[in-house]
Amino acid sequence: MKIAIYGYGNLGKGVECAAAKAPDMEIVGVFTRRDPATVKTYGAPVYSADELMNFKKEINVLVLCGGSATDLPEQTPELAKHFNVIDSFDTHAKIPEHFNAVNDAANYSGHIALISAGWDPGMFSLNRLYASAILPEGKDYTFWGRGVSQGHSDAIRRIEGVLDARQYTVPVDEALEQVRNGKNPDLSTREKHRRECFVVAKEGADLARIENEIKTMPNYFADYDTTVTFISKEELQANHSGLPHGGSVIFTGATGQNNEHKHVIEYKLQLDSNPEFTASVIVAYARALYKMRRRQMTGCKTVFDIAPADLSPLSAEELRAKML
Amino acid sequence: MKIAIYGYGNLGKGVECAAAKAPDMEIVGVFTRRDPATVKTYGAPVYSADELMNFKKEINVLVLCGGSATDLPEQTPELAKHFNVIDSFDTHAKIPEHFNAVNDAANYSGHIALISAGWDPGMFSLNRLYASAILPEGKDYTFWGRGVSQGHSDAIRRIEGVLDARQYTVPVDEALEQVRNGKNPDLSTREKHRRECFVVAKEGADLARIENEIKTMPNYFADYDTTVTFISKEELQANHSGLPHGGSVIFTGATGQNNEHKHVIEYKLQLDSNPEFTASVIVAYARALYKMRRRQMTGCKTVFDIAPADLSPLSAEELRAKML
Numbered sequence: 001m002k003i004a005i006y007g008y009g010n011l012g013k014g015v016e017c018a019a020a021k022a023p024d025m026e027i028v029g030v031f032t033r034r035d036p037a038t039v040k041t042y043g044a045p046v047y048s049a050d051e052l053m054n055f056k057k058e059i060n061v062l063v064l065c066g067g068s069a070t071d072l073p074e075q076t077p078e079l080a081k082h083f084n085v086i087d088s089f090d091t092h093a094k095i096p097e098h099f100n101a102v103n104d105a106a107n108y109s110g111h112i113a114l115i116s117a118g119w120d121p122g123m124f125s126l127n128r129l130y131a132s133a134i135l136p137e138g139k140d141y142t143f144w145g146r147g148v149s150q151g152h153s154d155a156i157r158r159i160e161g162v163l164d165a166r167q168y169t170v171p172v173d174e175a176l177e178q179v180r181n182g183k184n185p186d187l188s189t190r191e192k193h194r195r196e197c198f199v200v201a202k203e204g205a206d207l208a209r210i211e212n213e214i215k216t217m218p219n220y221f222a223d224y225d226t227t228v229t230f231i232s233k234e235e236l237q238a239n240h241s242g243l244p245h246g247g248s249v250i251f252t253g254a255t256g257q258n259n260e261h262k263h264v265i266e267y268k269l270q271l272d273s274n275p276e277f278t279a280s281v282i283v284a285y286a287r288a289l290y291k292m293r294r295r296q297m298t299g300c301k302t303v304f305d306i307a308p309a310d311l312s313p314l315s316a317e318e319l320r321a322k323m324l
Numbered sequence: 325m326k327i328a329i330y331g332y333g334n335l336g337k338g339v340e341c342a343a344a345k346a347p348d349m350e351i352v353g354v355f356t357r358r359d360p361a362t363v364k365t366y367g368a369p370v371y372s373a374d375e376l377m378n379f380k381k382e383i384n385v386l387v388l389c390g391g392s393a394t395d396l397p398e399q400t401p402e403l404a405k406h407f408n409v410i411d412s413f414d415t416h417a418k419i420p421e422h423f424n425a426v427n428d429a430a431n432y433s434g435h436i437a438l439i440s441a442g443w444d445p446g447m448f449s450l451n452r453l454y455a456s457a458i459l460p461e462g463k464d465y466t467f468w469g470r471g472v473s474q475g476h477s478d479a480i481r482r483i484e485g486v487l488d489a490r491q492y493t494v495p496v497d498e499a500l501e502q503v504r505n506g507k508n509p510d511l512s513t514r515e516k517h518r519r520e521c522f523v524v525a526k527e528g529a530d531l532a533r534i535e536n537e538i539k540t541m542p543n544y545f546a547d548y549d550t551t552v553t554f555i556s557k558e559e560l561q562a563n564h565s566g567l568p569h570g571g572s573v574i575f576t577g578a579t580g581q582n583n584e585h586k587h588v589i590e591y592k593l594q595l596d597s598n599p600e601f602t603a604s605v606i607v608a609y610a611r612a613l614y615k616m617r618r619r620q621m622t623g624c625k626t627v628f629d630i631a632p633a634d635l636s637p638l639s640a641e642e643l644r645a646k647m648l
Contacts, residue, residue: 017581018579021460023460092648095644096644116648125648126632127591128647129635129636130450130632132636132647133608133635133637134447134635135604136345137345255341255342255600255603256341256600257341261597262596263594263595264593265591265593266591266592266593267589267590267591269587270587271587272579272585272587273580273585273587276580279579280458280459280579284457302648303632303648304631304633304647305632305633307630308454308628311454311457312453312456313457320420321420323449323452324440324628
């Protein structure tokens with residue numbers, strides 16, 4: 001099967017790497033809105049986004065690697081008119097609206113699409129669904145981190161006097177422990193996660209003011225226990241240049257005539273590279289879309305609609321023999 | 325939807341409890357090969373297995389709760405001729421053969437079937453598949469326990485001089501730690517799990533001989549570090565009457581141009597009741613079968629073939645809004 005990559009930031013690079021490991025996939029090219037001469041890939045040919053429509057017959061699935069804020073709400077429905085598409089739209093509250101727009105376009109044009117592939121939304125969502133279907137009266141908890149939040153890092157960078165910053169979201173150990181022990185606690189925002197900020201300030205900047213502006217920033221930091229550590233540019237580069245992330249979905253429930261038996265289900269990710277893992281999930285779901293389109297399916301799907309076997313390059317027989 | 329339970333041991337009881345919690349399920353009855361007057365349920369009516377064929381029109385999915393050794397290889401293909409059926413067949417090596425027999429029967433009669441629902445095979449299998457589809461060059465490890473192995477407990481009970489016994493399979497902490505830290509160790513059987521045996525001996529029995537027979541028993545114990553503790557009947561009843569189990573599927577893999585980014589995916593279960601959790605998984609998959617049969621699907625399926633959304637009583641819209 002042949003995929004193409006639309007947008008070449010961290011996610012697009014991750015898709016190129018992941019597709020190279022897939023035994024059944026070929027990359028037609030990377031399509032960019034920048035000057036193609038300025039985009040250096042690991043080997044995939046680069047084309048201008050303006051040329052995309054010339055490749056309609058060659059691309060089985062177009063992987064959209066733009067951002068959820070402004071790119072995908074426009075691009076995914078628009079490109080679903082011409083291609084089978086997949087994205088990693090991650091604004092949870094706007095998923096129903098985005099789904100409807102993409103579904104209309106894909107159904108009308110006879111293509112298949114999948115939105116919100118990745119790990120949250122994505123693998124974490126799947127685990128919430130599986131666990132709640134098995135233990136319908138249970139309770140789920142999602143913890144994120146320890147990992148870099150790009151949105152929170154950006155928010156710090158916008159503060160006057162800040163040159164660069166990296167923010168880690170960290171689950172609170174005591175909360176994790178309580179949940180894992182099946183105590184079913186009610187946890188406030190502050191009790192679940194804390195925030196660690198590493199900040200490079202301009203020379204002579206008022207550090208106390210910067211620290212105060214971070215800690216009191218509504219939505220981003222005010223509701224959390226936040227620590228601010230000022231470091232040098234070199235230290236940021238040396239120790240905080242990666243994009244690790246992860247977290248856990250923990251589901252607790254009970255069975256038995258009197259709920260006398262407790263059960264804890266945990267799905268945990270520890271990721272050295274958030275964008276590369278997200279890209280790897282997307283590539284597996286791109287494979288599923290290709291298989292489903294060959295079965296004449298159209299319209300917008302989510303991870304909830306995909307039978308797991310469709311994600312694998314192995315045959316149904318091989319899967320039953322090796323993995324069941 | 326209406327289900328019926330065929331066989332009423334620990335698993336059948338668990339199915340009755342789990343179905344009672346499902347908002348969309350009703351139990352037609354429990355069918356038993358014993359004298360129905362001797363079977364006491366939590367409330368479901370009890371019928372003789374001989375009456376089953378009189379209920380063909382009333383049962384949407386028949387849940388087979390027999391054992392994998394002799395019951396299911398006969399019952400599942402035979403009953404798939406007349407009902408939509410689901411089982412928890414767990415003899416991994418014989419799954420392909422069992423699948424083919426059930427698939428032939430279900431396809432011929434126009435029913436749908438699902439084999440090997442539960443947690444291993446079942447949820448653990450799913451997690452092996454998802455992870456290997458995302459990180460195709462990765463490596464998976466499955467650890468079981470701490471939990472009661474009924475097969476190993478039975479093996480001890482067959483030793484001369486043993487009144488009763490309970491065997492716990494326990495993952496070796498050092499091995500778990502190495503795998504979770506992404507060290508990709510090659511582990512022998514002995515390095516992965518140890519076995520703890522609690523034995524009630526007959527008065528005057530030769531304890532040294534019993535201990536030696538356990539520790540040297542081929543396949544069951546000889547390849548493991550095994551501890552044997554003799555306890556009283558009362559202590560066994562007080563401290564070892566439950567059937568807890570669980571374990572972890574841990575998958576490690578790498579991404580990036582030079583595999584420079586490591587990832588660890590772990591799915592972990594801690595279950596107070598192995599049969600009740602297995603039953604809860606079966607009930608969710610019974611719902612999926614009912615939905616799929618209404619879409620005219622036939623033949624044998626496994627957990628790999630079921631789209632997650634079909635497991636839930638919620639609509640696709642609700643799932644997208646609440647869980648994605």
